Amino acid sequence: MIRSPIQAVVFDWAGTMIDFGCRAPVVALREVFGQAGVEISEVEARTDMGRAKRDHVRALLAMPRIAALWTERHGAASAEDDVTRLHDAVEPKMRAAARDCARLIPGAAEIAADLRARGAKIGSTTGYTRPMMADILLLAAEQGYAPDVVVCAGETAQGRPSPLMMWKALVELGAWPGRACVKVDDAVVGIGEGLEVGAWTVGLSASGNGVGLEQGALAILPASERTARIATSADALRDAGAHYVIESVADLRPVLAEIEARIERGEAPR
Numbered sequence: 001m002i003r004s005p006i007q008a009v010v011f012d013w014a015g016t017m018i019d020f021g022c023r024a025p026v027v028a029l030r031e032v033f034g035q036a037g038v039e040i041s042e043v044e045a046r047t048d049m050g051r052a053k054r055d056h057v058r059a060l061l062a063m064p065r066i067a068a069l070w071t072e073r074h075g076a077a078s079a080e081d082d083v084t085r086l087h088d089a090v091e092p093k094m095r096a097a098a099r100d101c102a103r104l105i106p107g108a109a110e111i112a113a114d115l116r117a118r119g120a121k122i123g124s125t126t127g128y129t130r131p132m133m134a135d136i137l138l139l140a141a142e143q144g145y146a147p148d149v150v151v152c153a154g155e156t157a158q159g160r161p162s163p164l165m166m167w168k169a170l171v172e173l174g175a176w177p178g179r180a181c182v183k184v185d186d187a188v189v190g191i192g193e194g195l196e197v198g199a200w201t202v203g204l205s206a207s208g209n210g211v212g213l214e215q216g217a218l219a220i221l222p223a224s225e226r227t228a229r230i231a232t233s234a235d236a237l238r239d240a241g242a243h244y245v246i247e248s249v250a251d252l253r254p255v256l257a258e259i260e261a262r263i264e265r266g267e268a269p270r
Contacts, residue, residue: 036089
């Protein structure tokens, strides 16, 4: 087999390699906020998806509607102590929800195996903390997917869209330059992470947060609605700067082949 000119591919987790529809974080966040007396919608829960969960909680509390409800319910505006309390409550619920949503997205294990067989390294970054990932890593490995490096929220000074987690992954992989690496993600902040590193970026429009439906639920939508929802998700990823947008990781092979050809021609992502 010919060796790939791609040094490394760094994948996100939920909505990219596991959990079609990126359901686990929504379940956990809505439950925790509800228990605190403030009901949040699925749209609100998804708005800042991909960020470290502490940053995600902080962003939710800053939304005007949620901020007003919090003040009404608790008699004062939210403070950093509230962020910590909610985040700490989210962590075990995220672990349970993620464990229930840890099925690999079709094609995930196969594309990782193909890349590794051709000499490319496999990394990952996530907005989940290490404890949230504990069960997922074992379950993913049982299904045939075990990246060489996993960088979790809280393991760098800042989370996405900063490039620090991806830089950490590439350092640990020994992969460089950024123009010979690829970031694959379903969330806008994950595309930003890859762009800041100078990597090629691939957005996933159907399997992740942009549509937010399990594979079966997406399949039974009327064709026009399904097409419209995927198109809206794709537009957001393109607007974020993704070099390529596909529906899921199952469609990644031809994109990687094109990126390989561009790398061999000496091109760099712009």
